[in-house]
Structure formats: structure tokens, C-alpha cells
Amino acid sequence: MSVRAVHCLNQYFAGLGGEESADTPPQWLDGPKGPGNLFAAVAPDIEIVATIAVGDNYKADDPDAAAAEIAHLIEQHREALGGIDLVLAGPAFNAGRYGMRCAALCREAERRLGVPALTALYPDNPAVAIYRRDVTILRAADDVMGMRDAVAAMAAAALKRITGEALSPEDDGALPRGVRENVFAEQTGAVRALDMLLRKLAGADPATEYAMPCFDRVPPAPALADAAKATIALVTSGGIVPRGNPDRIESASASRYGA
């Protein structure tokens, strides 16, 4: 199996220079560059047929627009390349602009080109919170020291995604997308709960299956100047309806709002 990939890097990792080259617009380069060569070492099945180098500052204030431009560039070269199967971006570790570039491109590439696209970021990279729902992001260290591990994780995950297999945070080092998914476990819930309780009693990590969510505190709006003259709306998701239920809101799985 040979998987034909296009790889996106910033100016630094593509060897075009440091901050002085950060305005470089998207450059189309043949074959792998920099970290791209590592993929060949860890996953001979992945062939990087082209590299796109983009400066970190290039349209950094609108990463989605830049991503659309880069995806368009790939589309233009697609036929001449004999087709592509995969888009790789980064790893970008904890780099802010580069992380946004990689994640935005992955989302755009999947939507536009219909091929798997993935990157690797440090969990606290700001791009994770913005793009994790839509993008496959592998866990990376916070700096370049973690390059080899991140590339290996990206390569293994890419090959899984090519075959249509789902990735999981537990098995593949994918960062959680912030969504919950059902799977069948080896053991029943009762057995898992007792094992969990024994772990907790022994002072070990209970390895909860549902971490309690953290809630943001929302400051209340400023007080009304004159509440006596205000028209006040009560908004509720509590299933409370006016007498007679005039909006005919269903008692379960409601499909409409009432006002």
C-alpha cells in the first residue's frame, strides 16, 4: 500500500528561514522537506509527494481564509500528482500561529478534498480548543524535542484513518474532540464499577469514564435602571408551558420552541 500525502509546514520547518521569512505566501515544493523525511523513516507506506510551505504570519489574522487558499492550491495540483490520499500538517507543538495554520488547513482539506487530514499539537495549543471538534489532532509535546513521537503518532493514525478505522484518545493518542462516543467494553458496567472502586480504595487513579465537567462562571448583566418599567421575558428549558400548551410542545424529544 502506498499512501500519497501532501505535507504542510511553516517557513521554519520547511527550511526557508526564521521570523524574517514569516510573511512567505504558500510555496509549492516537490517531495518531503524537514520533518517530512521522518515520515518515510517511521511509515514507509506513506509517500510525501509534495510539501506546502507557508510563513507563520501569512494571513495569520484569518486562518480559515488562508486554509481555503492552501486547499485550493492542493486541488490545482491534485491531477498532476496522480491523486492524493492524505493531508498532513505539522506537528506544530505549542506554536500558536503554526498550530492555527495546521488545524485550519486540516478542517478545510477534509471538507474540500474529501481525504483524511491530521496534525499533532500540544493539548494547550490555542488551536485545540477551536478546532478539536472537527479535526483529528494527535497529542504532541510542547516543543520540537517531541518531533519523532509526534510524527510516529501521526503516521500510525493516518494509516488507520485511511482504512476507515476510528481513532480514540485511549488507543491512538488522539486529543479528545470534546464529544462522547459509545463503544462496547470487554466487561459489564457492574464489573467495571467494582474494579474502579477497588482502585480508588487502594489510592490509585480510579480512571473515571466520565470526568466531571468544569463550568465557566458567567457574570450577571448590569442591573436594570428601572425594573418596574421593564418588560421581562422568562426563558426556560424546564419543560414548563403556558396553560393548555398552546405551542403543542411534545412531552419528550421536543421538536419546537414556544413563546
Next chain:
Amino acid sequence: MGLIRERYAVSSIAFGKRAGVDPDGIASLENHCLTVDTDALAVHLCAEDSRLADVRVGKASPGERTRIVCVKDVVQPRFKVAGAAPGEGVLRILDGCAVVTCGPIVGFQEGIVDMSGPGAAYTPFSALSLIVLEVAVVDGTEPHEHEAALRQAGLRAADLIAAACAEADPDASEEIALAPLPDEHGLPRIAYVYMVLAQGLLHDTFVLGRDAKTGLPMTVAPEIACDNAVVSGNCVSACDKNTTWHHQNNPIVTELIRGHGTRWDFAGIVLTPAPTRLHQKEDAAKATVEMVGALRADGAIISKEGFGNPDADLMMLIRGLEKAGVRTAGITDEFAGADGGSQSLADTTPEADAMVSVGNANQRILLPAMDRTYGPLPDTARLAGGYPHTLGEDGTLDVELQAIIGATNQFGAGRLRCREA
């Protein structure tokens, strides 16, 4: 003194007259085949309860292209030999089979059992030989009477069937009698906090024949919990409704008994109610924490029924127990939306750091048409977990797992779990 459970393995069901001695006999068991006289059973049930207009008896076997809607309750046929107190004497159990009550919707929260296809993996009942009671009540029956009539019909049928088979020899026999462990055993003492819905309005449970809205929390011996002590009177969402069958086969009780003396010291069971009012919840949680303390438990495992409102009961129990120095593990399902991206629980607490998740009940599933259906298929659109468009023209059902009986059982009876993706 303990409870002796005599088990009879049932591998198939046949309909017919009982050959031989007792012309009124409703069922017989021979070579693991349960033969049921359907006419006699239906006549018997209708004669005993004037609320029942019609009872049709059918059967369903694993692997068949059969669908049962709207399932109210599932009951394992069991027969208690007369003369013994709860938790003592001989209990005869027909394994591998169950009585299912279904028919027109009672309270929006009945469910679906598919015997094959993708839905079968989500319900334990697809693996059993089922006796299906399709029950119609007389016009004008109030919902609470409808619920009671179905509940009692299922219990009565299960009792009659099991009693009729009592002369067969059991395939296995076991005694449940939990001996106290010798001192200095070094094992953690684990209690089971067994939550039952006691909300009224078709969300009730019965404990030793009494409505659980009064008298709970209470401590029960494991032997009693294994002796049909708890009966479902619930129209809570199908996925996390603890049916009577689940109470009869509570896997937490089974596992705690299994590991008693080797992995832990089973301290006992506290049945705790999930009521509706805040002060009732607070009072129940406080009394439950005291009872668990009296059992001298180091840890407690807490099960739930239903969702939303009972999430608050669960979190109060966890908070109270942890504060009292009892380590907890809770079992819950999730309602995280069809995409898995929404807030899963109605209440949370930081102390709940050991939670088993038995699945996101909002996950959609497409159930293909079946060859045979018991119960009114169009009613599925009004089930919790159903939608106005649920029933396709070709008989497919587009529903949430919520509509499948037992899909996210919070005793942890199944293997489904939910994880971060």
C-alpha cells in the same frame, strides 16, 4: 439460614396443551422446552383482572426477525416455595426465558426489543426466549390503572408459568448465605447503595410489596434482594428503566456476592429512593449516608434509575458519602445529544471522580423492518427516544438508543460504555 435458588434452564418455548395430568396447567417444562398453554394463560389473566380487555400471548426467540413494542416490563418466571420468609427457603427460577408485557403506550416511556439486527446487541432480552403478553385494557382505564394492570399481569403470568414447572428437577441449585468474615481480613468493606425511582406519576418501584415512596431508605440483606424483593412499576425511559427482570438479576448484587471474602467484604445493601422534591432528596441522602455508616463501609457503589432528576440524587449521595469518609463509585448513563457534544448530566459534583458511564442514550440507531411485530408500531413515534418521523414507510425505525429496553442500564448489566472521542 440462606436462600436456596433452584435453576431450570429453558432453551425454547412451545405453545400447546399440556399433556397428561393437570388439565388446567398453564405450562410445563420438559427437556429444557417450556410449553405454554396460551389460551389458558390469557383466560386466567383476564378472569382475574376486570381492567384487562384482551391478552394475546405470543413468543419470540433469539435471532428471529421479530420486534416487540411498546415493552412495559420484563419478568423472569420464578416461584417461591410457600412457607419461608423473604431471603429464606427455596426459590425456583426459570433461566433463559422471560415474560414481556407490551401493548399500547402507557406513559411514553416503554421501549423496543428487537430479537435480531443492529438493535439486538443493545438489549439483554434479545438473548432470551420470550413469552410476549400483548395487553389491551378496557376503554377509559386511567394511566395509573393501566400501569398497574400491566405490571400485575406480567408478574402473575411469570408466577403461574414458574409454579406450573415446579415438579421438574432443577438443573442447578445454589445457596446464598453470606457469612460474616473473620476479623482482620484486610479486605475493604463495600456497601451497595441501590437507588430506586419513587417519584409517583408512573415512576414508582415496589419493595417487598410496598410502594417505595414510603419506608425508604432501608437496609436489606443480600439474600432478600435476591428473592424478588424489588418490582418495577416504572414508565421511565426504556434505556435506563430497571425492569423487574433487572431487579431479579441485579448484576451488582451478583458480583458483590461472588467476590465476598476474596476481593472485598460485602457490607450490605441500602435501598434508597429517588423522590421528586428537594427536601425529600436531601432527607433521603442524609439517612442513606447514616445507614452506610452503620454498615461500617469503606466504599460504596451507587446505581441509578432514569436520568435528569435522579442525577441530583446521585450527586447528593456521592457528596454526602465522600464527606463521611466513604469512597464512592457511581454508575450513570449520559444524554449527550445525538452528536455526543452536549452536557451529559443534569447535575454534577467534584467529588464524583469515579464514574462508570454505560452509554450515551441519545445516540441514533436505524432499526430495519422485521418480519413480525408485537404491539402497535405507530406508537413508537411517541416513545421517549422516538420522533414524529420515527416509523418509516417500509417499517424501519429511526430512534435513539433511549427507546431500546435496557440499552443503558445503570446497574451496569450491559457492556456498552461511553468515552471521550
